[in-house]
Amino acid sequence: MGYEVMELGDVELQSGAILPGTFLAYKTYGTLRADKSNAILYPTAFGDTHVQNEWLLGEGKALDPQHYFIIVPNLLGNGLSSSPSNTPAPWDRGNFPQVTIMDNVRLQHRLVTQRFGISKLALVTGWSFGAMQTFQWAASYPDMVERIAPFAGTAKTWPHTFVFFEGVKAPLEADAGWRSGHDRQTVEKALRAVGRVYAGWGFSQAFYREEGYQQLGYDSLDAFLSGFWDRNFAGSDPYNLLSMLWTGQHADISANPTYKGDFEQALRSIKARTVVMPATTDLYFTPEDSAYETLRMRNAALRPIRSIWGHFAGRGLNPDDSRFIDDELKRLLASSV
Incomplete structure (x- = not known):
């Protein structure tokens, strides 16, 4: 499970709380071109680490490390990045401060820009909580993200979720x-x-x-x-x-000073060429919620994963679903921006 760590120091979170000695665990795959034009960000989901993301990477796949430089940052709280289990007292365990999706994305932005000097991302993609981070990237940094492909995840946590x-x-x-x-x-x-x-x-x-x-x-x-x-x-x-569950429950790309809770404005602000892939039988990130969001984005297409595998259609377990996601990513990466 080899990975790297970026030390970020004491970080002020969206809540105003300070998370001391913050660090972000990440793994990279492939080589960054000299012009830094082949960077892809692929955040992790609830309970996952970078290892669980590797099913979507490989030779001949859309996310091929021979062609792209793929960065997989680990979610805060997952045990590898700063978490209740690895933060020293008195901020450990139940005293760990509340962390938002936006907090994660802000720290990932520091990783991408400060450690790698990347100013454009060819693609941000992810499953479940990774999809939520994908939407947040496109809303928070609309001029930096060229394409997004969130699958089995929404731009905010809807009430039933x-x-x-x-x-x-x-x-x-x-x-x-x-x-x-x-x-x-x-x-x-x-x-x-x-x-x-x-x-x-x-x-x-x-x-x-x-x-x-x-x-x-x-x-x-x-x-x-x-x-x-x-x-x-x-x-x-x-x-x-x-x-991590608290992070997921409070996800909302508009819950920040930029959009002041105006969810539809936040969706309209996304400039990236977008493919949204809900699973048709997902019981909590529902295709209806994804359809609502996609209609309010200006450069987005809805491509449902037609599967009986529910939310886990996006987890790399069923070959047909995995092939569908990979094919959509190939088409998206081949498209102009």
């Missing part, structure tokens, strides 16, 4: 026994409960009805629940999860 995140948080908040940090069994019990809550949301009703989990090597529903979902958050730090 907020409620979904509340359900994921609930097992951790209902039984605070894990907060002592001394009993790993209690922690793992809470994390299994998080996985079981998520199980009903990550994939669609049709996926379960058609036993799509067999494509992942599970011969029964029970085996899938215990083998995939019970292990999905195993080893995670609950404080990290709660921090």
